[in-house]
Amino acid sequence: MKIPMLKPFLLTMLLSVVTAFAHASSWQPRVDDAVWEVSSSIFECRLVQPIPRYGQAVFDTRAGESPRFYLDPEKNLMEGGEANIRLEAPAWKRGEQQRHFGSVTVNKTGYRGYPVVLDEKMSDQLLSELALGYAPIFSRSSNYSDADNIQVGLLPVNFKRAFQDYRRCLVGLLPANFEQISRSKVHFDTGKYNLNEDARVLLDLIAVYMKGDVSVNEVYIDGYTDSVGRKISNIELSKKRSETVLDYLVDAGISDDLVITRYHGQLYPLAKNNSDVNRAKNRRVTIRLDRVSIEDLAEEEEVDDLTELDEEPQEDLSGDV
Secondary structure (H helix, E strand, O other), X not given: OOHHHHHXXXXXXXXXXXXXXXXXXXXXXXXXXXXXXXXXXXXXXXXXXXXXXOEEEEEEEEOOOOOEXXXXXXXXXXXXXXXXXXXXXXXXXXXXXXXXXXXXXXXXXXXXXXXXXXOHHHHHHHHHHHHOOOEEEEEEEEOOOOOEEEEEEOOOOOHHHHHHHHHHHHHOOOOOOHHHHOEEEXXXXXXXXXXXXXXXXXXXXXXXXXXXXXXXXXXXXXXXXXXXOOHHHHHHHHHHHHHHHHHXXXXXXXXXHHEEEEEOOOOOOOOOOOOHHHHHHHOEEEEEXXXXXXXXXXXXXXXXXXXXXXXXXXXXOXXXX
8 A cells, every 4th residue: 555655755745845835034133243333413313233135224213203213125025014023032031932012014105215114102112122132023924925924133232332322312312304494484573573482492493403514505584574564664674574583593603604684575475464363474584494515506606706797887988078
């Protein structure tokens, strides 16, 4: 009877097939070369672990934004859908091997295009687990084969000191970033051009930001009024408002060479001047921060020089008549 003799052979073949179809592709740093790198500024704090042949894992907090964690692969290999996150216990945790941490959606169109992104709450929890010695592993089927499973792991080796540096950076972050601050407004009471407390707080923030970001090399300050009063008086009032903002920034250490002030009176209202609420919107000074390349600045200076030449008075050769 040859059939029973075929069973071990068939079983071996079946196990081989199952193993082939359950293959996992794993990326994780080696224990002996795992590192955490911190980059710090008043604009952004980053805590990064490079993952060889995969990319990097990043904890990132930008000025004015919530903290996030994301995987930054050289090429995304995970299929869209829910990825599982488990925690491998450290060796000294006897009796505990691994536990479930949570899940996250793999989405190529997510935050800044990264496929795996954790929100503020999960990012903070993951930092805490790493500080306790746990190793997170992200697992998801591949986007090129249903038979392959992608696993990306982090190691807590050398984590604590880098984590302390990262937390120190967070304390010094600005409360706003360029996108949030580059188009700002301050408002005024009727007929007034003095700055209220909210305006001073905003201008202080703009000054601190400009001192830290040297790429901001042009500032436009535009003053406006509502439609109450005479047009000529409103022109003068809008000028005083612009100059008040300029003087405050200069006193805070901003060079007036970077600043262009303009005033428009009651022109260009944001809303119809038909209610107290709308008129309050129109009593404003806008502050626009720009980053202009050196080439563009050179072109502007060249145009200004040509304009000055065109405007030079010509010598009168006609003589007295």
